[in-house]
Amino acid sequence: MAKVKVGPGPYLYPMPVVLVGAQVKGRPNYLTVAFAGIVNLQPAIIALGLGRKHYTNLGIKKNKTFSVNIPSPKLVKATDFCGIYSGHRVDKSGVFKSFYGKLKTAPMIEECAVNLECRLVRIIPLEADELVLGEIMEVYVDKKCLTRGAPDVRKIKPMVFTVPDNRYWALGKAVGPAWKIGKTFSGKHK
Amino acid sequence: MAKVKVGPGPYLYPMPVVLVGAQVKGRPNYLTVAFAGIVNLQPAIIALGLGRKHYTNLGIKKNKTFSVNIPSPKLVKATDFCGIYSGHRVDKSGVFKSFYGKLKTAPMIEECAVNLECRLVRIIPLEADELVLGEIMEVYVDKKCLTRGAPDVRKIKPMVFTVPDNRYWALGKAVGPAWKIGKTFSGKHK
Numbered sequence: 361m362a363k364v365k366v367g368p369g370p371y372l373y374p375m376p377v378v379l380v381g382a383q384v385k386g387r388p389n390y391l392t393v394a395f396a397g398i399v400n401l402q403p404a405i406i407a408l409g410l411g412r413k414h415y416t417n418l419g420i421k422k423n424k425t426f427s428v429n430i431p432s433p434k435l436v437k438a439t440d441f442c443g444i445y446s447g448h449r450v451d452k453s454g455v456f457k458s459f460y461g462k463l464k465t466a467p468m469i470e471e472c473a474v475n476l477e478c479r480l481v482r483i484i485p486l487e488a489d490e491l492v493l494g495e496i497m498e499v500y501v502d503k504k505c506l507t508r509g510a511p512d513v514r515k516i517k518p519m520v521f522t523v524p525d526n527r528y529w530a531l532g533k534a535v536g537p538a539w540k541i542g543k544t545f546s547g548k549h550k
Numbered sequence: 551m552a553k554v555k556v557g558p559g560p561y562l563y564p565m566p567v568v569l570v571g572a573q574v575k576g577r578p579n580y581l582t583v584a585f586a587g588i589v590n591l592q593p594a595i596i597a598l599g600l601g602r603k604h605y606t607n608l609g610i611k612k613n614k615t616f617s618v619n620i621p622s623p624k625l626v627k628a629t630d631f632c633g634i635y636s637g638h639r640v641d642k643s644g645v646f647k648s649f650y651g652k653l654k655t656a657p658m659i660e661e662c663a664v665n666l667e668c669r670l671v672r673i674i675p676l677e678a679d680e681l682v683l684g685e686i687m688e689v690y691v692d693k694k695c696l697t698r699g700a701p702d703v704r705k706i707k708p709m710v711f712t713v714p715d716n717r718y719w720a721l722g723k724a725v726g727p728a729w730k731i732g733k734t735f736s737g738k739h740k
Contacts, residue, residue, distance in 0.1 A: 363649070364693050372618070373566065373703055454737075498557070503553070503554050539716060543630075
């Protein structure tokens with residue numbers, strides 16, 4: 361197949377869409393982020409790439425806590441709003457209904473089906489952004505998004521983000537079970 | 551809405567599905583990974599969380615290069631195969647057709663629509679996994695997956711992964727344009 365070089369860029373397909381919550385100057389603030397990924401299983405550690413001038417970073421550094429919230433397509437306008445307008449200029453504390461968990465200082469979003477409550481592990485300065493590592497200390501899930509006690513992505517309805525079209529997408533159909541469907545692979549290997 | 555605590559876990563919804571390529575002992579090896587995220591925009595840096603005993607890590611450390619390849623649902627069996635069987639025991643060099651780019655030592659997958667060719671920036675030991683940071687030096691895209699010269703996710707057809715159901719999913723419908731739809735948000739803010 362003919363390959364074309366398109367130049368370096370953040371072309372990871374797709375990226376998750378999350379709202380990062382932090383308490384800044386006594387108020388909850390939420391920032392929309394697609395630069396996020398789990399990087400350690402036990403304990404569960406999440407990595408965020410945050411532009412270093414973000415208002416949110418102030419709260420993360422002060423409280424050593426933050427949250428990661430998973431919005432659904434119903435919340436797309438509010439989600440995108442939190443990515444367009446900075447907490448430096450706009451008070452976003454009323455965009456969502458906030459609640460707090462055991463860490464006390466990490467505001468979480470009631471309207472999001474899943475909330476990851478994190479303690480700051482480390483901040484690593486990168487070229488332009490700050491790499492924020494947080495240990496997931498507790499996970500809150502809407503009761504109606506559970507199936508037999510476990511989070512059910514079909515009910516959670518997360519979104520993903522892609523560049524360069526800068527678009528939010530819904531989740532599609534199930535493709536297959538992991539650590540299972542590969543056992544039927546019959547291609548070349550030794 | 552009633553929230554239920556489900557305990558700490560890697561509940562980021564959803565995670566991308568990528569195949570990480572590295573040259574190990576003279577042969578290409580590919581590892582399926584969902585712990586991945588972009589963490590810096592310029593230059594584009596990707597973070598991977600890799601269990602430290604993976605065969606792939608040997609090649610990344612030796613060559614200081616690796617690749618990140620985006621499989622589509624058509625490749626789900628081969629993709630899952632590369633997540634089940636370790637390069638320590640199975641020679642996976644023939645599972646895909648490999649090609650090399652300007653870094654010379656990062657094998658990439660011909661059958662994947664998008665290939666990120668990376669140079670190792672840094673490895674940060676975490677509790678259980680190794681956090682691998684790589685700068686994306688070049689991106690290769692199948693010509694037929696471009697629209698007006700830009701990568702088109704509808705043609706690329708990436709997959710995502712979710713826990714605890716351990717399932718691969720296809721991308722769904724477009725929800726809306728980022729940095730745009732939020733301008734019509736009319737909720738509470740100041």
